[in-house]
Amino acid sequence: RTTVVVTASPLVLEACDEVVFLDSSGAELLRSTHRELMAMARSGDAQAADYRAVVSRALGEDTEVSC
Numbered sequence: 001r002t003t004v005v006v007t008a009s010p011l012v013l014e015a016c017d018e019v020v021f022l023d024s025s026g027a028e029l030l031r032s033t034h035r036e037l038m039a040m041a042r043s044g045d046a047q048a049a050d051y052r053a054v055v056s057r058a059l060g061e062d063t064e065v066s067c
Contacts, residue, residue, distance in 0.1 A: 008054050010034065021051045 005012060013019055013034035021030040021037065029047045030037060038055075040048035 008057065010055050013055065021047070021054075 037051050041052035
């Protein structure tokens with residue numbers, strides 16, 4: 001069974017088996033677990049850093065997004 005959820009909430013994302021990060025046109029940029037995407041962001045992956053910025057905004061943290 002597949003359920004599609006649209007969220008930036010880290011609490012929800014942490015519970016998901018798979019996270020798909022899309023750009024503004026709906027194209028897939030990244031696909032992995034929340035934990036792995038955050039690790040990729042910490043290691044310098046630019047698209048994963050954009051993912052982290054979106055999630056951080058959901059927490060009320062101020063981060064810069066690279067474009």
